[in-house]
Amino acid sequence: MSKEKILSRIQANKPAARALPDIPAFEFATSDLHAAFTSLAEANASRCLSLTSTDEMANFISVQFPEAKQIASTYSSYKGNVDLQAVTDPSELKQVDVAVIPGQVGVAENAAIWVTEEDCVHRALPVICQHLILVLSKKQLVGNLHEAYQKIQIDQSGYGVFIAGPSKTADIEQSLVIGAQGARSLTIVFID
């Protein structure tokens, strides 16, 4: 059996025990988390907005994505026009022009946002849609990734992801191109 073979070879070959270090609390230097988050997000080609109501969001979507036919939303106070519960094959979601999904935690040091399966209904939604909108409250911001991992429990959902921008690639001569296989744009909407 491969397993026994591998494990016994490891036992025979492994070095003497070394202690697992504790991870200290690294502090994030800047106190204005929202400003830090926004500047990092813009560096990643995301767009940040601060809105005060969901009406403003509807407005923003119709102005920003006038051509959008299918809008899927899992954000409770904004209704899209796609019935996600009725979708059985996730590849049907390729028709979705705009997806609106609530985030759980935003990380100021890298502008990444934690999103889980439960937030998306379909795991594929945030990556297969053409344009993605993540909704956050400023209260959900933390400084660095250590704090984020303290706040979330990675195995609470079957799938969870930090999303830090629109899909991108630099595989052709290292030139940055936005919109590789995933969403072509990411807008982060702060509603407080």
Next chain:
Amino acid sequence: MQHADKAATFIQNESKTDWHNASIWRAREKRDVAAHGIPEWEHLRELASQIKDNVLSNLDHYLVQFEEAATRNGVQVHWAATAEDHNRIVLGILQKNKLSKVVKSKSMLTEECHLNPFLEANGVEVIDTDLGERIIQLRDERPSHIVAPAIHLKKEEIGELFHEKLGTEKGATDPNYLTEAARQHLRSAFMESHAGLTGVNFAVAETGGVVIVTNEGNSDMGVHLNKVQIHCMGIEKIIPRAQDLGIFVRLLARSAIGQAISIFTSHYHRPKAGGAMHYVIVDNGRSEHLGREDFRNGLKCIRCGACMNTCPVYRRSGGHSYGYTIPGPIGSILTPGKDLKQHSDLPFASTLCGSCSDVCPVKIDIHEQLYKWRQIIAEEGHLNRFKRWSMRLAGKILSSPKAYRRFGRLARWALRVMPSSMVYNRWNDWGKERELPTAPKQSFKEWYQENHPAS
């Protein structure tokens, strides 16, 4: 063919060599900016190294813990002692489910195991979905860099390839246009495929989950759009705790390309509703490498590519010159353990400047290992004859002050009086592509004695 020969072919195109060198150096510069932005950077590297030390010393326990947690999560775990086992297991999963079309996101492990040709020979179509990997797959080449597999290609070459294979306009070279064509092509591949296969960046022992990072989102597309997902990982990908991710994820993308974090850092723990999830845990020589005291640190590698980006030899010889899946400094310390004779030239493909060790986020002593491999290669008689004799001669001269003085005098005289054809010829590697300096009449020692007669 040896590294030096392949490198010699590579540098024949001088402008392309300059371009390759400069474009990869940019990644190193971006890494520096990102690293300097984090006051605790060095502390993070130290912690990463210590966590990996702990992993190596407890690898058996962590693997069992990982398997137990994963099984509880509903994941099917398979163990593969060799590359062949790995390939057979993957094929078995596909055949059992009658799946014949696979989309794959970046995985150096499956390259190492030559999974693609094996699956293709067994009637399975494999589509690599990382843009760089798809490019080299369409060209029937191997990756030349572990983070940017197609970094050796110019956009004109990619434009030509896409024209031929994807029907883009002839002569088109705009990266935006070419990427859009690839997007359409790959998105339909995701829709039509039957299974999603990925590599693994980190496997968390306490939770039984795997973490995969991409900028393109191709891992998530492939995994989520297919009922069956397969994640292939080397045994060394284990990290103990979820909170360790904070350390490694902070280091990885910054070291690789100077990005604060990859666009998608995906954590997979349980199969999707109605789906199946498999891990294939692969040894393929790693447990043996663990027993090499001087070299086991190589197993700490998180495949960021920083050592390649900084290496003056890699940048000017290209990844293909190394003749192995993992090129550059890290490849040169891992390969001799796989086949000392076949890869005996790689530890010499280095200036031993130590820059690789300086940038390595997990503090692998890369340049020291290169030096140690050289000694083993010499002791075991794998040096070529020319190197063996020249080293022996140099050893004699450098260990005797008298011989050294005499040789110095001879060399200075010879450089002055010999016709240039005797200095610049195929026997003298040091005279290639460079002008040797004019030799002074006397040595420093002679000059010093003359000018400081009292001392």
